[in-house]
Each structure stands twice: as C-alpha cells, then as structure tokens.
Amino acid sequence: MIQFERVSKRYEEGHDALREISLEIARDELVFLTGHSGAGKSTLLRLIMLMDRPTRGKVRVDGRDLSTIGSRGIPLHRRQIGVVFQNHQLLYDRNVFDNVALPLVIAGYDQREIGRRVRAALDKVGLLARERALPVTLSGGEQQRVGIARAVVGRPRILLADEPTGNLDPNLSAEIMSLFEAFNQVGVTVLIASHDLALISRLQHRIITLRDGQLMGGAA
C-alpha cells in the first residue's frame, strides 16, 4: 500500500532528514515507526501525505507514484488518508461534532450522512456524549481522541499517526493503540510514529526504526 524507493529528503539548510529509505507496507498491516527525536519520522509521514516532496526517490501510495500528483490533486490524495497529529490540530472555535465532521463536509456528504458517520466515529472513541463540547473543555487525551475520530470518519484506506500517545498516561496510550488495532482489523493500513518503545514492543506488530534519517531495521 505504501512503498518508498530509495527516498531521500534534504531540507533547504542542507540537512538530510531521510537518506535512501526503501520500505514497503502492505494493505493489511499496522506498522510502528520509531527512532530518536529528529530521526526523520515526521518527515517520512509528511512525504506520504504530500506535505512535502522527496529530494530523490519515489513514494508510492496504492501503487500510484506521488510525483505524478500535482498541487491540484493533493486534496483528493489527502482525503484517502486519515491523519492523527501529536498536537491534535483541532479547530478551537468549533465544537467536537463540527471538528469531526470537517473531512465529510469537505468531501461533500449530505447532512444526514454526516450526522450518522460523525456519531459512529465519536461512539468508537467514546466521546459521543461530548459532541457539543468545545475542544478547550476537553482533556489532552479526549482531544487526541477527537483527532482520531476526525481521522477515521471519512473511512480512509490509510491511517497515519504522529506521536498519537505523546503525552498520555500509559492506560490511555494502550487504549488508543487498541483503537488503531481495531481499525487495522477492518482493513485500514496503519502507520504510527512513536517514541514509546515500551508500549509498541508489547504489541505484536512490525517496527521500522530510523536513525539520523537512515533505516535501521523493519523495512521488509
């Protein structure tokens, strides 16, 4: 589903964030991406969702070479990918329902369908009761779960998460990881960048390790 072929990313300052990365992630996989801070995890995720372009090499998503997607094609590409950000990236002047509904509004679903799907997604993350709440009235973990609901509400084929458990307590982290596993079980390709080695090594999934932009293991 996701393929990297000798991908390098050099930022303008001449810093190599990724060097000659080749890896493949199959459709039904859940894969962890780990490495020290600055290893290039976020950069790798950014390339997949076209927030950035590689300096060299090819990235393919669902068989499609991303370099063939122009700036007009980016929105459509992003709609098939759900993303969970460490800093949530919520709209703080809209309530939980509207935040989760955003991808559906963008994709052009009608109001009834939006209501149905948003409630289903909120139910899944256990926030159905808070749909009218503003994000600032929620705890960090609850905000993170709003972000997850928004990422999955459009039923994407790929789910990316950048430090989804960054500042959550162990119980909540484990809970959120099992949410991702549930999505993976219904066929979503999941890629999670995380520092939390203790947590991810307990779960039985492939772990890709980066160090200084280079692949250390798990690329198979």
Add this chain to the structure above:
Amino acid sequence: MAAGPAPRREGASASRARLADRYRAWRDHHSLSAADSLRRVLASPGSSLLTWLVIGIAMALPAALGIALDNARNVSGSWDSPAQISLFMQASVDEASAAELQQSLSLRGDVESAQLIPRDAALREFAELSGFADVVANLDENPLPNLVLVVPAAGVDPAVLRAEFADLAQVDQAVLDMAWVQRLNNIMELGRRLVLALGGLLVLGVVLILGNTIRLAIESRRDEIVIVKLVGGSNAFVRRPFLYTGLWYGVGGGAVAALLVLAALYFLDGPVSNLARLYQSGFTLQGIGLIGSLQLVLLGGFLGLAGAWLAVSRHLGAIEPR
C-alpha cells in the same frame, strides 16, 4: 459497519458520493460559507461598520459627482439652444435694406428665424446696459452697424451657413456665436473625465482596502486554513468563505454609498428647487433612484469579490501545512 472504518472496498465506493449529491453538497457549502461569513462580519460590528463606511464614502464620492454632472448636463441641455449667427451689415447698408435681407433670410428653409436689430436700437440698448450713456450721447455718429440675428434650422450645420452668409454683399462680418456653448461643453467633458479618473482611483482604493481587510481575515484564520488543507480541503473550499466575506463587505459598502448619496440629495433638494423657482425653471434635481442604488450595491459586491479574490490568490497559496 455503522461504527468505525469500513473494509477498504466498500470504503472506497462509499466515499465516492454521487454526482447529484456532490452538487447538493457544493451548494450547501456555498450557503454555509455565505451564512458563516456574514455571521463573522456581524460578530464584530464596530470594525465591520468602519469598513462599510470607508468603502461607502469612497464609492459615494464619484457617484455623487457623477450625479451632479448629470444634473449639470440636464441644465445645460435646456440651454443648448441652436447656435446663432450674427450678421453685421456693411456700414453702407441702411435699415430698410437690412430689413429686406432679414425678410428674405427668414423665408429660407435652412433658417429657423431671422431678427433685425436696427443700429439705433442697438446703440440705445448699449447705452442703457453699459452705463456709458453720456459717452454715447456725445457721439457724432452711431458707430454700430445694423445687425441681423439668424438662428439656423435644426439639423443645419451653422458653420456652413455662416460661410455662405459671409459672402453676401450686404454682410460685413458673419459671426457664429457658439464659443460659449463649446466652452461649456468642454468644461462638461473635463468634468466627466475628472469624475471618471477619480472614480477609477477610488474604485482601485476600495479594492485594495477590501483586499487588505480580507488579508487580515486570512491571517487570523491561518491555523484553520492549515487544518482544512491537511484533511483534504481544496483551494476552492478554503477560498469560498473569504470570497463571501469580501462580498458582504462590498455589498454593505455599496448600500452605505447609496444611503450617503440619497442623504446628500435630500440635503440639496430644497435649496436647488428654490433656486430653480427663482429662475422660473422647471428644473428638479435628478436622484439616483432605485436602479441606481441597486447598481451601487451590486458594484460594491463586485468590488468586494474582486478585492477578496486579490487577497485570496496572493495569500492563501502561501499558507500550506508545515
């Protein structure tokens, strides 16, 4: 399936909403954006009112001048009497033969009317009007020639007629009294161009003011734009609310302009009709009317869109998720 992600095949087909649904969603988003933008504009009434006033004043100025010009043209239109040709007789031509000429000229098809002003009458009139009665009384001889005033018939080129009359034996000089009409027309043309230039400048100003207002709106919603783009919002989607914001500012500004012009006309109407009555003229001040007001509002809306478009195309592209 109600909760959570669907298996990928179904997920793919379900996310491909039908065309009719797409259209309805697109329309929905338009009305949603329009309402949301209006709500935001009204949410800060102070600064919105200021924007409306600035735009309204900038639009009212050329509009009012244009109306003033139209009115001036109406007035001068009523003066736009046919040109008049003054035929000064040779000194040797006496009053009787001048009258003869006047008779024959007034029978011509290309002459509307011809009037004889005998030299004695002319001198008397001059003495009365000029205040030089003493000087005139001391003259040995009347220095003025007999004069025939000819008004050309409608559609006749007065210049051609003048040239023909100038060749008549009795005529010393034929003068076309059009200079003042021409001068007036030139002044009107100058005024028209000044209003156009001023209007152009102010329209540009309005577009820039609105562009800047929208730029600020874009800046203040930068985070939101980034998020919308991250979850797959197209440029058109992101642009839409800002275009509506521009439209609302412009429409409001146009309405303010129409109100200002109406107020100015109301303010001037009394004095003008008094003046007209003094001059026994049926002249009344021409307003902007409903159509004119609507045009101002429409123009405002158009300028608002233009300004928003300017801002959006310059600043929205620069806001990308980082």
